[in-house]
Amino acid sequence: MDKKAVNFGYIVTRDRQIDFDANDHTISRIVANAEPSLNLCISCGTCSATCSAAQFTDFSLRKIILLLRRDEIKSLEKEISKCMLCGKCQLVCPRNVSTRNLIIQISKALTTVHP
Amino acid sequence: MTFDLFVLPFFIGLLFLVAVLVIKYSRWIALMDAPDRVKAGMALFSVNLLKSLREVFLESLLHRKMFKRNALLGYMHMSFALGWFLLIVMGNLESRIYSGGHINPPYYPIFLKFFIHDKRVLPFEIFTLPGFFRFTMDLLLLYVLSGLVLALFKRTRSKWFGLKRTTKHNSFDRWALTSLWLIFPMRLLAESFTAGIYQGGGFLTNTLGSFFALILPVQYLAYPAWWAYSTMLGVFFVTLPWSRFMHIPTEIVLIFLRNAGIEPGKYPGSFSEIEIRSCPRCGVCIDVCQMNQVGLTGSTAVYFIRSLRDKQPDISLNANCMMCGRCLEACPVGIDTLGLRVGARNVDNKILASDFSYLPARQETEKNVDVVYFAGCMGHLTPAVKRAMLQIFEAAGINYTFLDEDGSICCGRPLKLAGMKDAALKLVAENTSKIKRTNAKILVTSCPICYKVFNNDYKLDGMQVMHHSVFIDKLVEDKKLTLNPLGIKTVYHDPCELGRGSGIYEQPRHVLKQISEVAGVTEERANALCCGGSIGELNMSATQRNVIRDNALNVLCEPNPDILVTACPLCKKTFGPGSGTPVLDIAELVAESMNQEKPALKSKTIVEV
Numbered sequence: 001m002d003k004k005a006v007n008f009g010y011i012v013t014r015d016r017q018i019d020f021d022a023n024d025h026t027i028s029r030i031v032a033n034a035e036p037s038l039n040l041c042i043s044c045g046t047c048s049a050t051c052s053a054a055q056f057t058d059f060s061l062r063k064i065i066l067l068l069r070r071d072e073i074k075s076l077e078k079e080i081s082k083c084m085l086c087g088k089c090q091l092v093c094p095r096n097v098s099t100r101n102l103i104i105q106i107s108k109a110l111t112t113v114h115p
Numbered sequence: 116m117t118f119d120l121f122v123l124p125f126f127i128g129l130l131f132l133v134a135v136l137v138i139k140y141s142r143w144i145a146l147m148d149a150p151d152r153v154k155a156g157m158a159l160f161s162v163n164l165l166k167s168l169r170e171v172f173l174e175s176l177l178h179r180k181m182f183k184r185n186a187l188l189g190y191m192h193m194s195f196a197l198g199w200f201l202l203i204v205m206g207n208l209e210s211r212i213y214s215g216g217h218i219n220p221p222y223y224p225i226f227l228k229f230f231i232h233d234k235r236v237l238p239f240e241i242f243t244l245p246g247f248f249r250f251t252m253d254l255l256l257l258y259v260l261s262g263l264v265l266a267l268f269k270r271t272r273s274k275w276f277g278l279k280r281t282t283k284h285n286s287f288d289r290w291a292l293t294s295l296w297l298i299f300p301m302r303l304l305a306e307s308f309t310a311g312i313y314q315g316g317g318f319l320t321n322t323l324g325s326f327f328a329l330i331l332p333v334q335y336l337a338y339p340a341w342w343a344y345s346t347m348l349g350v351f352f353v354t355l356p357w358s359r360f361m362h363i364p365t366e367i368v369l370i371f372l373r374n375a376g377i378e379p380g381k382y383p384g385s386f387s388e389i390e391i392r393s394c395p396r397c398g399v400c401i402d403v404c405q406m407n408q409v410g411l412t413g414s415t416a417v418y419f420i421r422s423l424r425d426k427q428p429d430i431s432l433n434a435n436c437m438m439c440g441r442c443l444e445a446c447p448v449g450i451d452t453l454g455l456r457v458g459a460r461n462v463d464n465k466i467l468a469s470d471f472s473y474l475p476a477r478q479e480t481e482k483n484v485d486v487v488y489f490a491g492c493m494g495h496l497t498p499a500v501k502r503a504m505l506q507i508f509e510a511a512g513i514n515y516t517f518l519d520e521d522g523s524i525c526c527g528r529p530l531k532l533a534g535m536k537d538a539a540l541k542l543v544a545e546n547t548s549k550i551k552r553t554n555a556k557i558l559v560t561s562c563p564i565c566y567k568v569f570n571n572d573y574k575l576d577g578m579q580v581m582h583h584s585v586f587i588d589k590l591v592e593d594k595k596l597t598l599n600p601l602g603i604k605t606v607y608h609d610p611c612e613l614g615r616g617s618g619i620y621e622q623p624r625h626v627l628k629q630i631s632e633v634a635g636v637t638e639e640r641a642n643a644l645c646c647g648g649s650i651g652e653l654n655m656s657a658t659q660r661n662v663i664r665d666n667a668l669n670v671l672c673e674p675n676p677d678i679l680v681t682a683c684p685l686c687k688k689t690f691g692p693g694s695g696t697p698v699l700d701i702a703e704l705v706a707e708s709m710n711q712e713k714p715a716l717k718s719k720t721i722v723e724v
Contacts (some may be wrong), residue, residue, distance in 0.1 A: 037656065037657070050496065052492045052495075052522065052523050052524070052525055053473075055521065055522025055523075056473050056474055056475060056522065056524075057473035059473070077467060078470075080467060081467050081468060081469050081470040082469075082470060082471070082473060083469070084469075084471070084492075084524070084525035084529070084530065084542060085525070085529045085530050085533055085535070085538075086492040086493075086523075086525040086529050086650075087492070087493075087529055087650045087685075088492050088493070088495075088496050091493075091496060091648070091685075091688050091689075092496070096656075096657030096658075098654075098655075098656065098657065100529075100533070100650070100653060101434070101653045101654055104466060104533065104653060107466035107467045108464075108465060108466050110467060111465050111466055111467055112465060
């Protein structure tokens, strides 16, 4: 039974399991093949810190890469469409990931594999 | 006798060529946008036509831009174009004398020496020199043949012609080229043999003919030679519409349409079809392309345009371009390579629609300022530039507002260059309304990328767009800023989007000259190198970018400057990590110069060293 929750200003997220083996790896493999520098990412978050779009919304390239690596494709589509492609992330990335091409390749893979 | 069977290959080829050209051109004209068609029609009856004819004469016949690049290369192209053109004109005049001024069938002037063996002084020539036409026609043939000899040398000695690399032609182009090359030697042989039989001809054909008559049975060889000459012309005409030589007729159409004021860069469209076919694949764009430095030679403008013409553009190859515009600057035909590439990227792109609904709702508050400052994404990435600009605004007492102080909405140019036009337009609309609400008279931006798109794609109701280097120059001219010499040597790097992209070369140099000694480098202004950080490029790895950056730095730091100055935050950010010389934006240096209390920059750099 659902009780109306009291708002304490924070929420407790439910337990969640990611079954990596059950997920579809197609997209992440296509993207890694098209932009191999994806594999260099250390998830440091510098990209998200400098992001132009992130000034206005909770957009984060770090999160996108995390979702991609876990093959959680469903949330990807909504996230990726927020990017303005300005290229700041590419200039600050300490691992020299080609972030702009990465975004484009994810977008392309999403439209071509599951249209 | 004014007809012989051997003229048929030429005649049929010519009719075929004319038919194909008429069909192709009328289809393109029919597919043109209505306003463009009206523009083109109007231009037919205005001074534009004279301007176009002048340009056709200078570029298509004289090959002026080719001469500017290399004298030998220019001479080679001119001898083919002008030489052949004059052969046709003079041949026609000569043939008219025999037909009593009537227009002849097209093959008659071409094969005149087969039909007429006249050694008299022609009536017209009494006023000039006896044998004028015989002499001139031989001289012109010799002129074209001299170009042919150079063209043969160019195959192995392209460096003499200022080309390190030449175009790799496909087999079809080689066929067309071979037939073109054979036309003139065949004409020489045919005319010489005939001259040998009848003791006619001018200084060249007569001499050769007499010689051949001594050692060869010329009376048997002449007729086959005329057949061979006619066949080569026929083959060339039939292959022309599908070979690179389609540029010969199409470039004339292109010049005319361009002067009529039709905007390039609409791909796909009939104007771009004409542009694509105007590419002669001369290969001038190959050497200037910096992608060569990292072995990415497949996407050079010439090959990219060929892939468009073959209707097989390669998406990933097309992404390999920094959009620096060096090929556009070098192109003797003036084809808008960048517009075509962006257009092709747009067509290729199968990506998700962008969604910027998260951007903050538009505020209703209106401002009333003189100047609105837009740092841009890259401006925010180089806070020193931003700070320097604010200092300059304060010092000059400008009534300004900092539009993107709390974060930039990207200007849209990166999306546009990546071929995502619809997404770009959303950002353009967003920024336009923000900018307009300031009611400012001048929009100043620190980023040349923003500057270019503000100028070209934004409709700001007469608001003046200025790059900060131009604005600073204006402040200094208006005596609102006083600059003090810093006693240092600088080199100015022209950012692609500001220099070639927007034609701003002088204002930044004018400012710099007042505060430092500006040293020149080998490749500057329109020939300036790209820093390698380009947002137009999508595929290149960071390592490859660094190679291009380092090569550019080698050129820029050749005069050993104290400071390498640029006017683009992206260039600064790119050069910074690879440069032994400090890299500063022009705004930073100006802020340094107007601030007398602070220690001069020179001492600071010495400490750093």
